[in-house]
Amino acid sequence: MDSPAEVSAALRETGYLPDEGIATASFLAGRMHRPLLCEGEPGTGKTALAHALSRAHGIELIRLQCHEGIDASQALYEWDFPRQLLHLRTLEAASGGGLDAEAAEASLYTSRFLLARPLLRALRETPCVLLVDEIDRADDEFEAFLLEILSDYTVTIPEFGVVEAVEPPLVVLTSNRTREVHDALKRRCLYHWLEHPDPEREVSILRSRVPELDRRLAEQVAGAVRRMRSLELLKPPGVAESIDWASALLALGHTELDTETAARTLGAVLKYREDVQRVHTAGGPWQSGS
Template sequence: MPDGPANEFRFDSVDDVRDRLRKVDYLSDEGIAGIVYLADRLGKPILVEGPAGTGKTQLAKSVAEITNARLIRLQCYEGLDESKALYEWNYKKQLLRIQASKADGDSTGWDQIEEDIFSDDFLLTRPLLEAIRAEDPVVLLIDEVDRVEVETEALLLEILSDYQVSIPELGTITARQIPLVFLTSNNTRELSEALKRRCLFLHIDYPDMEREKEIVLTKVPDISESLADQVARIVRSIRQLELKKSPSVSETLDWARTLMLLGVEKVDAEVATSTANILLKYQTDIAKANKELSNEASTVNRAAK
């Protein structure tokens, strides 16, 4: 941890994290809230991993919201480099400065010019440096870090362990405060040991039925307890199938909203099969789910007789 002004803690307890997240409609559990609490206390970044659509990105956004912090987001992609992640010299402006001094009849020596053009005024700040230099509270989100090449991860290491950035022409810039940092990964490749070592690790899986029902109740206006319950139940049974792509929480929400629009109160096999394309995006998955859904419905019907 760097020296400097002591950070005030953002949360009083794990329950405090949970309650405040709930107030902004993010339904966490003990594991999620616990790690956020620890990250704040220990001044460590959180590496959040898990399937798509389980609330990894949303967690960072929601934590920014409840701590009144500005969210600074670095969206990772293949080919992301230092000049887009960290900083870049504004070479157009530098050129103009050089030309201007020539036009002036040039009493300034090259050394002076060089010092000039490698100063703050000529620096283009990208998200990582912006987060380090921020004076207001920030949450740094390094989203989908598994998309960058493993070599590019090295860019992040100095920031994640020391909260500082070295710029050869300017020196080392150290954070004035330790920001909360979230890295997310969809696990498309293994991250380096060096990166993992610097982070607290949080795996967010699909929520259990109770939590998913709560998410639906929170996020879908006017939905009944009974419909939310059926939705959570059916989605869970679909996730147990061997699928190419399981439905994510966002798809559960889309499905619940669709059922509301259709005025459905009871999800029978017919409704479920005719709307399965909202939950699932592969024809083979839809076929599997439909088979399961009609079996399930007939079992329920038989039991009712």
């Protein structure tokens, strides 16, 4: 793809409706072979962008879900020790006691026994999109390890050798900013902050993802969700929740967001009891969109 406009068009064909900033950042990440760090509130489309880029480019998506305590063996590779042990016992039995130790050891450390985790898969299976999801959940040590891998897209496995990507994967990192990502990693990446979509774009997203949704109901849902986001909720609703709410209303056969139906279906858009109570206390922010 030779321009942000072409990236935008390709993403739209997958059902992801980017704004100009997202399209430009995605284009530059591919053209410059730089990771793209996407930060923003949950539900702003960070993870969905990686999936859409995979479909737009027609390449595989490889996902690394970060969590507290994640380490290199979970992210990069590990050896299949049970199979190695079985293989060694088979060699011993076949040799009749005359096992060549050096040859046996060499046979243990081959691709046959190498369990490739997401990072190693991304280096070996390019072209692909590598999604490093919620990097802010990992600890500092893992972030430093990841920075080393992303610097030259090469890793050395002591028993196996060097693995280098023939073509750098398209890397998308996401962060909900539960902690600050270190400057060293940010310097290695292109950066884009994703906002919740403006009302018109959210209406377009809703009608794209829920094709049977008419414009009036889409506007009512988008308006009500936007007003909920202005409240101090524990978990402000994202676009995914907007889509779920619209789908729930259609499943019930409603074409209007009336107060009674909205109150009964809040579980599709709000996930905490305290948030439901806060919305009711605020007088039902869906009312002005009815």
